[in-house]
Amino acid sequence: MSSDATPEPYADPLKFGQRAQILRERRGMTRTQLADLVGISPHTLKKIENGQQQAPGLEMVMRIAEALRVRDLADLTGHPDMHVDLFIGPGHPRLAAVKAAIDCFPLSATTEPPRVPHLRARLHAAWKARHQAPDHREVIGRLLPDLIRDAQALAGHSDSAAERRVAQALLAQTYSLSQFFIAYQPESSLLWRVAERGMIAAQESEDPHQIGVAAWLLAQAHRDSGPGQFEAADAVNLRAVRFLEPLLPDADDDVLAIAGALEFELGYTAARRRETGTAWQHWDMANTMAARLPADYYHPITSFSQAVMGAHAVTVAVELRQGGESVRQAARADEVTIPSRPRRARHRIEEARGYQLDGQPDVAIATLEKAYRAAPETIRYNGYARRIVLEETESKQAARRRRASALAVQIGMLAV
Structure with a gap:
């Protein structure tokens, strides 16, 4: 291997900070961007990467793994006994x-x-x-x-x-x-x-509806690839929104709903960037579209509806790291039941993220248990849920640790 080649995260004797820097650079993220995502200063992150500060505790390790979309925790820690898939399920x-x-x-x-x-x-x-x-x-x-x-x-x-x-x-x-x-x-x-x-x-x-659905899914594929693909996700969403816009005055419910779902996706990506005003502006626009739909309508693919807008508000607040706001939005959203079991489970996971941000880990675990009851295969493949569960299996509170460990066994993260 040439001397200027990027080292592999598994290669010894790389330390945690070096691995974090390599993975950050592969994602195309600046140090400032990653520091903002995990809630520390760029100076602190620089010291971690340079080895001037000892490796952080498990909670911060999990935040960094989440921000970098690390598939396997061993890539970040270097410990071969920590092969835990986070954002790619089994x-x-x-x-x-x-x-x-x-x-x-x-x-x-x-x-x-x-x-x-x-x-x-x-x-x-x-x-x-x-x-x-x-x-x-x-x-x-x-x-x-x-x-x-x-x-x-x-x-x-x-x-x-x-x-x-x-x-x-x-x-x-x-x-x-x-x-x-x-x-x-x-x-x-x-x-x-x-x-x-x-x-x-x-x-x-x-078919305008099928084009909108395909754009919605393609944009998600871009966004879930990491911050380096956020602009591509926005480009796909914006083109689809502009394509559908002339049709909206006379659109049927399905076309109006997919346009609303695309509008929310723009807000979701903005929230991932921590663009508070833009994120809530797109949520408001999507909510206006949802209000035009019948009260009992649910889009057959995206679940976009009046009822799901509460769940979307929780997601925006969580991505903006607004713990208190996410809990308030969760209380409002719980007034309406989401018919789709996978979508309901996903909403519970977003609520759990909000409770975790708000310093309520016991409620977060209880909420993830509700997600499991709604749709086990949703929580089993969700990286955010897996992160919270894994983090709480290391809790100093014995009851919480046992409860998290039991859930980890149920979703296949830990052996019995």
Whole structure:
């Protein structure tokens, strides 16, 4: 290896600070940006990186891991016994079959395509199951391989322009469902392939709703790749918002809802940057769009609705590190039940983050237990939840430590 090559985080005798600096630079983050994200001064972070200050305690280690989106805690600590996946969950048993279906493009017209109403009904049932099942990844992972193959076959057999548009819309919807299954699993390249194929299919369909959904998911793929991709996420969201804007005066509920979901995503990314005013401004705009929807309406993919705006407010407050505000927003949001089990579990995780920020770790663990009851497969793959649980397994309070350890066993982070 050349002398000027970037060292690997695993190479000895790298210390914690050196590993943190390498991983920070690979993310394209400045020292000031990382320091702001974890709540210390750039000077303190510099001393940690330079080894002038001893490695921080577990709570700060976890904050740094969260900010750097470290997949494996051992990458940051250098301890081989700390192989804990944080933001990439365990590979689901059905991941290989889903990947095989995505990777296998039919190159001939030998496969008999399904009828459009039949495929549409199967997709509707799959989305319904995704929202209602606590083991939602298992359920849709079982359905996806056949759905993917049939949607690809239908797209390949379409003759007229109208038939092709319909088939591409169903293929885009299938890829959207696939992205929900693949997210936070150890297949980053597969996630990107699905997100990009979904956008291509949506554009081919010329369906504004499918284009909006594909943009919503593609922007999330960018944002979840780290701060270096925030601008790309914003660019995708903004293009989609501007594309849909002329349609909104006469839009149906689904198009209006996906436009609102995209508007909130702009606020979410702004909150991740700590841009308080911008974040809440986009939340307000999304809330205005939600108010135009029927009170009992829920978007079939994003769950965007009047009810979910309370959950979105919690997320914004948490990302802005406003612990007290996030707890206040959580109290308001709890007045409304979110029908989707995975979305409800995700909301509980965001609430737990708020309680943790507000110095209420016992309530945070209790809230994560609610998330587990709502949808175990959501908390099992969520890096924020895993961080809180792992941190509290080291608590000095015996009761809290036991409760966190029991939850860690349930979600597969610790062996019995």
